[in-house]
Amino acid sequence: MDAPSALERIAADAARGDIVFPTHTDIALRVQRQLDDPDCSSESLVKLLAAEPLLSARVLSLANSTAYNPGGRSIADLKNAIARIGYAALRALTASIVVRQMQGMSGNPAHRAIAARLWEHTTHVASLARLLARRVTRQNPDAAFFAGIVHEVGSFYLISRAAAYPGLLEGDHTLEAWCGDGEALVGRAVLKALDAPASVADAMEVLWGGYLAMPPSSLGDTLLLANELAPVESPLDALESMSRKGMPVELELLINDETLTSILAESADEVQSLRQALA
Amino acid sequence: MKTIPNADFETVVLHAGDFYFGGGRTRISTLLGSCVSIALWHPRLRIGGMCHYMMEARPRPSDETLDGRYGSEAFLMFLQHITRTATQPGDYQAKLFGGGNMFNAERGKSPEIGARNIECGKQFLADHNIPLISSHVGGSGRRKLHFDLWTGDVWLAFPEGEGAHVHTHRGKRDHG
Numbered sequence: 001m002d003a004p005s006a007l008e009r010i011a012a013d014a015a016r017g018d019i020v021f022p023t024h025t026d027i028a029l030r031v032q033r034q035l036d037d038p039d040c041s042s043e044s045l046v047k048l049l050a051a052e053p054l055l056s057a058r059v060l061s062l063a064n065s066t067a068y069n070p071g072g073r074s075i076a077d078l079k080n081a082i083a084r085i086g087y088a089a090l091r092a093l094t095a096s097i098v099v100r101q102m103q104g105m106s107g108n109p110a111h112r113a114i115a116a117r118l119w120e121h122t123t124h125v126a127s128l129a130r131l132l133a134r135r136v137t138r139q140n141p142d143a144a145f146f147a148g149i150v151h152e153v154g155s156f157y158l159i160s161r162a163a164a165y166p167g168l169l170e171g172d173h174t175l176e177a178w179c180g181d182g183e184a185l186v187g188r189a190v191l192k193a194l195d196a197p198a199s200v201a202d203a204m205e206v207l208w209g210g211y212l213a214m215p216p217s218s219l220g221d222t223l224l225l226a227n228e229l230a231p232v233e234s235p236l237d238a239l240e241s242m243s244r245k246g247m248p249v250e251l252e253l254l255i256n257d258e259t260l261t262s263i264l265a266e267s268a269d270e271v272q273s274l275r276q277a278l279a
Numbered sequence: 280m281k282t283i284p285n286a287d288f289e290t291v292v293l294h295a296g297d298f299y300f301g302g303g304r305t306r307i308s309t310l311l312g313s314c315v316s317i318a319l320w321h322p323r324l325r326i327g328g329m330c331h332y333m334m335e336a337r338p339r340p341s342d343e344t345l346d347g348r349y350g351s352e353a354f355l356m357f358l359q360h361i362t363r364t365a366t367q368p369g370d371y372q373a374k375l376f377g378g379g380n381m382f383n384a385e386r387g388k389s390p391e392i393g394a395r396n397i398e399c400g401k402q403f404l405a406d407h408n409i410p411l412i413s414s415h416v417g418g419s420g421r422r423k424l425h426f427d428l429w430t431g432d433v434w435l436a437f438p439e440g441e442g443a444h445v446h447t448h449r450g451k452r453d454h455g
Contacts, residue, residue: 211425211434214374215413228418228437251418254411 006165007182010158014189019157027052028097032195035091045090046078058093058277059085065273067130088142092126095194096149096278105160114169115159117235122152124230127274129222131267132229136255137222140199144222145274147200151207151223154187155236169236184208215255225253229264288427293331296348300328300360307426311377313393315350315400315416316424319357319371319409320431321364327371328360329426334392335399350396354403368407374433375400375414376424393417 031048034040049056056078063081064074068089075081082090099122103115126148133144162168187208191201199219206220213221227234229251253260264271288304295314299307307329309316320327330353337349345352361368378393378400397416404411415422415435423436 210436212415212436214376214415214433214435224437252414252416254414 003165003168006168007158010161010165011182011185014154014157014186017189017193019190019193028055028094028101029194031055031094032091032098035087035094036195040087042079042082045082049078049082052097055094055097058096059090062089062093062274062277065277067270067274067277086142088140089145092142092146092149095146095196096126098194099149099153099156102153102156102160106163108163111159111162111169114235115156117232118152118155118159121230121232121234122149123275123278124232125151125223125226126278127271128226128229130274131263131271132216132225133219133222135263135267136225136253136260137216137218139219139222143197143199143203143219144226146197147203147219147223148226149278150191150194150196150200151204151227152234153190153194154183154185155234157186157190158182158236216253229260288429293329295331295333296346298328298330298347298353298356300326300357302326302428305428307424307428309424311422311424312379312420313377313396315375315377315393315396317353317357317400317404318374318376318424318426318433319361320374320426320428321366321371322431323370324364324366325429325431326364326366327426327428327431328357329424330354330356332396335395350399350403358407368409371409372431373404373409373411374426375404375411375416376422376433376435378416379421380417380419 027048031045031052034045034048049059059078059081060075062068063084068085069075075084085093100119103119104112106112106115126145129144129148129151130141133139133141137144159169184205187204188201191204196204203219203223206218207223207227209220210224212224216222216225251260255263288306290306290308291299291301293299293307293309293316297309299305302325307318309329309331311331314331314333316329316331318327318329330347330350332350332353333348334350336351337346345356347353347356358368361371375397378397380393394417401411403409413433420437425434426432427434
């Protein structure tokens with residue numbers, strides 16, 4: 001089967017709702033559903049989280065990161081950690097567990113290596129998106145963090161299915177269909193399965209559309225900018241001859257009276273702390 | 280420069296050296312590498328224009344017609360239109376784009392061209408008290424711009440890749 005046909009089939013399966021998540025993401029998805037419940041209590045969340053050590057560790061790590069704990073007061077229990085980061089950030093972290101575990105779904109080591117690189121890219125975009133939301137676009141930082149974490153879900157899903165279609169990720173220009181409508185088709189389906197908020201779904205449409213408003217103002221603009229500024233680019237872009245070829249990004253923007261360079265320099269620690277919390 | 284009619288608006292495509300000034304439901308589009316485009320917009324009258332220059336100035340002054348490939352002459356075109364429409368430079372808002380290094384697509388060109396183009400554009404705006412409200416400059420690779428004269432909105436994509444076939448970094452393909 002040629003690459004465009006394979007992509008069409010993967011996209012069609014996803015659009016029908018035929019999404020396969022790793023089995024051990026079950027608790028993360030249950031946390032997600034609990035967060036959707038208006039009667040959700042922090043006690044029940046703590047109980048659920050305690051059953052998922054990876055997620056619990058992430059919650060504590062994020063609560064103690066420079067971004068959420070600029071005063072340096074360390075927290076060691078889940079209840080206080082949730083109170084500090086809030087439900088929106090907890091939602092983002094649970095999504096990160098699901099996305100991260102999608103990374104390991106492929107049986108092909110080369111594909112898992114691509115997925116690992118994609119996760120590295122994702123952590124940069126999510127951390128930068130949170131900062132840009134706060135300092136540049138004045139969007140909800142937690143929504144931006146969530147959007148950054150899930151912004152490559154379609155690509156993760158593609159990689160997880162690629163082993164069934166030999167050569168899919170190896171060709172020079174085989175991902176043309178993916179960069180056309182394929183990524184959006186699959187991405188929409190996976191986001192739906194993850195119960196992503198409507199605001200995040202809208203932001204993803206802006207990302208897939210590819211046009212940044214100047215000056216940047218929306219959640220979608222936040223994602224586009226973060227994606228462009230991420231020092232590690234998506235490995236799928238590199239596969240498709242769209243790579244920056246390892247060149248540093250020296251983009252400059254005027255944001256009111258500040259420059260993007262100065263904002264990024266001031267906030268390097270904050271961004272690094274968020275990346276560590278997701279690692 | 281070519282004009283593409285559209286059901287909702289007219290699209291004017293600027294190539295390097297082109298200049299357009301007008302109003303109404305007109306979208307000015309261009310593709311930038313190390314070149315610089317400045318979009319000027321009058322928020323009350325909803326008129327404006329855009330240039331696309333390649334270098335700051337000609338090596339020697341010329342008496343010939345203004346040539347939009349040079350920033351100094353594109354700026355004079357702006358000033359002529361501002362005078363013709365009985366407006367003042369300070370009435371306009373400016374957005375400035377481009378000046379990328381173009382390390383792959385334009386091999387052999389000095390990487391400083393982009394930076395010099397950015398600087399001379401900023402100087403022109405400062406000299407005429409035109410507020411620069413937004414800019415997106417530097418970096419590597421191309422930018423695709425749309426400037427909607429009826430709203431003043433500017434939309435920017437980061438097309439990557441080499442050669443004439445241009446890709447949007449995200450989303451659907453475009454041909455520059």
